[in-house]
Every structure is written in C-alpha cells, then in structure tokens.
Amino acid sequence: MNKVVKIGIVEDHVLFREGLRYVLSANHGFEIIMEAGNGREFLEKLELQQPDVVLMDIDMPVMNGIEATALALQKYPGLKIITLSMHSDYGHYKKMIDSGACGFVLKNSGVNQLTEAIFEVVKGNSYFSQELLMNIILKKETPPASAELVRQLEISDREMDVLHHICQGLSNKQIAEKLFISIKTVEGHKSKLMLKTETSNNVSLVLFSIKNQLIEI
Amino acid sequence: MNKVVKIGIVEDHVLFREGLRYVLSANHGFEIIMEAGNGREFLEKLELQQPDVVLMDIDMPVMNGIEATALALQKYPGLKIITLSMHSDYGHYKKMIDSGACGFVLKNSGVNQLTEAIFEVVKGNSYFSQELLMNIILKKETPPASAELVRQLEISDREMDVLHHICQGLSNKQIAEKLFISIKTVEGHKSKLMLKTETSNNVSLVLFSIKNQLIEI
DNA sequence: ATCGGAATAAGGGAAAACCCTTGCATTAAA
DNA sequence: TTTAATGCAAGGGTTTTCCCTTATTCCGAT
Numbered sequence: 314m315n316k317v318v319k320i321g322i323v324e325d326h327v328l329f330r331e332g333l334r335y336v337l338s339a340n341h342g343f344e345i346i347m348e349a350g351n352g353r354e355f356l357e358k359l360e361l362q363q364p365d366v367v368l369m370d371i372d373m374p375v376m377n378g379i380e381a382t383a384l385a386l387q388k389y390p391g392l393k394i395i396t397l398s399m400h401s402d403y404g405h406y407k408k409m410i411d412s413g414a415c416g417f418v419l420k421n422s423g424v425n426q427l428t429e430a431i432f433e434v435v436k437g438n439s440y441f442s443q444e445l446l447m448n449i450i451l452k453k454e455t456p457p458a459s460a461e462l463v464r465q466l467e468i469s470d471r472e473m474d475v476l477h478h479i480c481q482g483l484s485n486k487q488i489a490e491k492l493f494i495s496i497k498t499v500e501g502h503k504s505k506l507m508l509k510t511e512t513s514n515n516v517s518l519v520l521f522s523i524k525n526q527l528i529e530i
Numbered sequence: 531m532n533k534v535v536k537i538g539i540v541e542d543h544v545l546f547r548e549g550l551r552y553v554l555s556a557n558h559g560f561e562i563i564m565e566a567g568n569g570r571e572f573l574e575k576l577e578l579q580q581p582d583v584v585l586m587d588i589d590m591p592v593m594n595g596i597e598a599t600a601l602a603l604q605k606y607p608g609l610k611i612i613t614l615s616m617h618s619d620y621g622h623y624k625k626m627i628d629s630g631a632c633g634f635v636l637k638n639s640g641v642n643q644l645t646e647a648i649f650e651v652v653k654g655n656s657y658f659s660q661e662l663l664m665n666i667i668l669k670k671e672t673p674p675a676s677a678e679l680v681r682q683l684e685i686s687d688r689e690m691d692v693l694h695h696i697c698q699g700l701s702n703k704q705i706a707e708k709l710f711i712s713i714k715t716v717e718g719h720k721s722k723l724m725l726k727t728e729t730s731n732n733v734s735l736v737l738f739s740i741k742n743q744l745i746e747i
Numbered sequence: 748a749t750c751g752g753a754a755t756a757a758g759g760g761a762a763a764a765c766c767c768t769t770g771c772a773t774t775a776a777a
Numbered sequence: 778t779t780t781a782a783t784g785c786a787a788g789g790g791t792t793t794t795c796c797c798t799t800a801t802t803c804c805g806a807t
Contacts, residue, residue: 403667446663450620469784482734485764497787500765505784507765514793515764516736517699523740686754702794714757717794722754724795731763732794 318435321347321364323355323381324397325373329420333368333397336424343431350374352381363389366431369414371398371405382412393434397427401448406441416440466509473527475502480519480528535652538564538581540572540598541614542590546637550585550614553641560648567591569598580606583648586631588615588622599629610651614644618665623658633657683726690744692719697736697745 320343324330330348337343347364349355351373367385371378382394395416396409406417416430419442430440468476478488485503489496503518512518522528537560541547547565554560564581566572568590584602588595599611612633613626623634633647636659647657685693695705702720706713720735729735739745 441660441664443658443660443663446660446667447658450663450666471785479733480737482729482731482737484731486762494785495787496763497789498785500763501786502784503764504766512699514699514701515731515733516696519733519736520697520699688755703792711755712757713793714759715755717796718756719754720794721796 317344318342318366318431319344319346319364320431321345321349321355321358321367323349323352323367323373323378324370325350326370337427340428352376352378352384355381356384359385359389363392366393366395366434368397368427369394369409371396371400371409379408379412382409382414386413395427395430395434395440401442401445403449406445406449417445418442419444468506468509468527472502472506472509475499476506476518476522477528479503479506479515480522534561535559535583535648536561536563536581537648538562538566538572538575538584540566540569540584540590540595541587542567543587554644557645569593569595569601572598573601576602576606580609583610583612583651585614585644586611586626588613588617588626596625596629599626599631603630612644612647612651612657618659618662620666623662623666634662635659636661685723685726685744689719689723689726692716693723693735693739694745696720696723696732697739 320337322330322333322345324333327350330350334345334348337345346362347355347358349358353376355367355369356376369378369382373381378396378398382396385392386394393416394414395418396405396414397418397420398405398409399420401419409417416434416439418427418430418440422442422444426442430442433440474492475488478491483491485496485499488499492499503515507513507518510518510521512521537554539547539550539562541550544567547567551562551565554562563579564572564575566575570593572584572586573593586595586599590598595613595615599613602609603611610633611629611631612635613622613631614635614637615622615626616637618636626634633651633656635644635647635657639659639661643659647659650657691709692705695708700708702713702716705716709716720732724730724735727735727738729738
C-alpha cells in the first residue's frame with residue numbers, strides 16, 4: 314500500500330494554500346490533485362475528481378468547512394477529511410467531528426504533524442493534534458479557584474459542612490441529625506450562606522455552589 | 531544533540547518491565563540504566579544515578595507513581611517523567627500532571643508512540659497519547675440523552691416548564707406568577723416531577739435534573 | 748355516545764423552611 | 778481586663794413547601 318496519496322486543499326487564503334502545496338509536494342508520497350477557495354467550489358470540483366484526503370479550513374466565504382464536510386461525506390463517504398484550522402476550541406472541534414472529519418490539525422503546527430495526520434487517516438485511523446486536545450481539556454477544567462472563593466465570601470468551616478449536606482439534597486432535619494445540632498442551627502448556617510452568596514433560597518444556593526465549584530456533583 | 535537517552539523504568543510487573551526493556555533496547559538511541567519495582571525503590575536508586583527520562587507506572591505497591599513523581603521532581607527538577615499506565619481517565623491524567631509528569635502514554639500503545647514520547651520530552655516538550663486525550667474529552671461529553679429520559683420518565687411539557695423555572699431558583703409563588711397559574715398548581719406539577727424522578731425535595735430534584743442534563747446550567 | 752385515563756388546575760392541613768433575634772464561647776484588639 | 782467581633786447554636790412567628798384529595802378538560806378507545 315505505497316501508492317501516492319491524492320490530496321485536496323480547501324482554503325480561502327491563497328498564500329497559505331500555495332505554501333501548503335509547496336511543503337506537501339516535497340513529499341513524494343503526496344500529490345495535490347485539487348484546490349478550492351471555499352466549500353462551494355470544493356463541492357463542485359469534487360464532482361470531477363475525488364482526492365483520498367482533503368485538508369479543510371473552517372472559516373471560508375460562501376460556504377464554510379463544516380457544511381462542506383457534511384455535504385461532501387454525504388455524497389462520498391469514503392473521503393478522509395482533515396480539518397486545518399487555527400481554532401483550537403471545543404466548539405470548532407465538536408462541529409467538525411459531527412460533520413464527519415476524521416482529523417484536526419492546527420494551522421500553526423509543523424509539517425511533520427500534518428504529514429503524520431495524512432498517513433494516519435489514510436490508514437483508516439483518526440488524528441487529532443495534541444495541542445488541540447490539550448487545549449480543550451484545559452479549558453474544560455474548573456475555571457474559578459473554589460478555595461479562593463470560599464475565603465472571599467468568608468464562608469466558615471461549619472457553613473461549608475452544612476452546604477455540602479444541602480447540596481446532597483438533604484433536608485434541614487436530616488442535616489441536623491447528621492451534625493448533631495438543632496434544625497434551627499442548620500437554618501442559621503443556611504441563612505448566613507444565602508446572605509454571603511446573595512442567594513434567596515435552597516435551589517439558588519445549590520446552583521451558585523455548583524456554578525462556582527464550591528461543591529462537587 | 532544526538533547523545534544516548536538514559537532511561538529509567540518504574541513498573542511493578544516484571545514481565546512488562548522486561549518486555550519494555552527489550553523493545554526499547556532495539557533503539558540504539560536509548561539506554562536503560564535503571565529499573566525499579568515501585569516508587570520507593572525508584573527514589574532510592576535515584577540517589578545513585580539519574581536517568582534523563584523515567585517511564586513511570588501509576589499503580590504500584592509500597593509507593594505509587596503519583597507520589598514517586600512528585601518526590602522525585604522535588605529533588606531532581608530536571609527529570610522528565612512519562613506516565614505509562616493503562617488508565618485513560620481524567621483523574622489519573624490530572625494527578626500525574628499535577629505531580630509534574632510531562633508525558634502520558636497508554637500501556638496498550640505501540641512502541642512508536644512511546645519512542646516519540648521519549649524524544650519529545652527530551653526536547654523539552656510534553657507528550658500525551660491521543661487516545662488518552664480523546665478519551666477524556668469524550669467522557670466529559672454529556673452522557674445521557676436528555677430528550678430520551680424525558681420521554682422515559684413521561685414528563686409532560688407543562689411539567690418541563692415548571693422544572694425549568696424551578697431550576698432557575700424561582701419559588702413556587704414566582705413560578706405561579708410567571709405561568710399565570712396558582713401556587714397550588716405549581717406545587718402539583720412539582721409533586722409529579724418528584725414522583726417521576728424519585729426525588730424528595732426541591733434540591734434533589736434540581737440535582738437530578740442537572741446530573742441527567744434535563745436542564746442547562 | 749360514553750367511558751377511562753391523563754394532563755392540568757387547585758384546595759386544606761401538616762410539615763418544613765425562612766427571617767429575625769438572642770445567648771454563648773472564643774479570639775483579637777484596646 | 779475589658780471590649781468588640783466572630784462563629785456557632787437555637788427560639789418564635791410567619792411564609793412556603795409538601796402531601797393528599799378533588800374538579801375539569803381533553804383525547805383516544807370501546
């Protein structure tokens with residue numbers, strides 16, 4: 314299986330496209346058989362000839378890469394489409410995956426990565442730039458420093474105890490029994506918590522705690 | 531910069547360790563200069579000689595890889611530690627990152643990946659197995675199909691209306707005013723919701739809704 | 748046409764939550 | 778040592794929620 318990989322480039326920036334053609338041509342395993350400046354143009358040219366692998370930009374005029382990918386795969390399910398974008402956020406990643414792309418390489422990656430991505434998808438695997446994946450994971454991590462917030466709001470240890478129990482869905486009575494204090498005391502702590510978090514009832518207090526990662530759910 | 535990379539292996543399964551030594555030795559750029567069966571043993575041997583790169587298992591007797599990594603880097607900050615584990619979940623990933631590991635390769639990966647990881651960390655980069663990262667991202671995606679669940683629980687449209695308002699932190703009274711119905715009706719819907727979701731109060735109902743993605747927060 | 752079931756709406760009374768206030772102990776400042 | 782501040786605990790009274798029951802409408806089935 315050492316035949317030449319036929320590649321299509323869909324990218325609106327002419328200079329970038331030319332650079333891409335140049336660096337990929339250096340590899341004798343690749344042959345660029347098609348170029349398009351937007352999704353619509355790509356779909357038209359796709360009727361004439363089908364590449365093995367398509368390098369697809371996302372942001373393009375007339376028709377973007379997300380639509381183009383979905384439509385192209387509808388007609389030619391065997392196509393391997395690698396997203397080539399500068400966006401490394403989850404939204405773009407998700408949309409391209411949903412459209413059927415089997416790879417995602419960032420524009421600021423080296424040629425090596427792109428080359429590897431092409432080889433991987435030809436083999437039937439998927440390839441996603443490490444940088445992209447790590448970026449997504451990092452962004453998904455808890456943004457606010459919860460311990461920090463607890464200090465800022467001046468929530469005491471005992472109040473945190475009560476808060477944890479509230480966020481388990483326990484009633485004041487149940488919490489009182491668990492902590493060996495009266496219901497009234499639980500209510501007292503809860504009132505303080507609602508004051509400090511500027512919430513008005515049980516639910517909004519729990520929502521605040523979840524949103525600000527004061528508790529785990 | 532073409533000198534031989536000195537490698538340490540910390541892994542409690544002897545067979546796996548031997549296999550690892552064998553496949554890595556095939557590469558003349560690598561030299562295995564140390565092996566240890568657990569974190570404690572590794573730290574002791576580390577006093578005698580320091581590898582460039584350490585392949586570190588997580589689950590080990592006496593001292594696990596998380597502790598060992600943190601302690602080793604405390605004393606030898608220049609060490610490059612690559613986690614070598616079968617666990618591809620976020621928890622293990624996070625703990626090893628926090629301990630200071632600069633790479634993570636799954637045990638069921640090929641030698642190529644491990645080799646690349648070693649080269650990358652030697653260059654000062656980090657390396658994380660694509661499989662691991664994708665697994666983390668996939669697991670973080672909303673698991674249950676919420677629309678499905680709504681149908682399963684036979685939650686009516688009106689009940690969903692009420693649920694949405696409850697999950698905004700509104701009181702029954704406020705919801706009643708918004709929906710132009712009496713408080714009693716709101717309570718009725720809420721009771722039905724609690725029955726269907728098997729929850730016992732406002733908070734547990736909200737928690738259930740969040741966990742099962744019935745609502746957005 | 749009528750019957751049964753489900754969704755919607757609402758009432759009464761009991762239980763729980765909420766709000767305000769007080770007492771007490773510990774700690775820090777005057 | 779007194780004073781002030783803070784966290785914890787709890788009571789009284791009002792409001793809200795919870796639970797059980799009932800009425801009405803709509804709709805599909807007999």
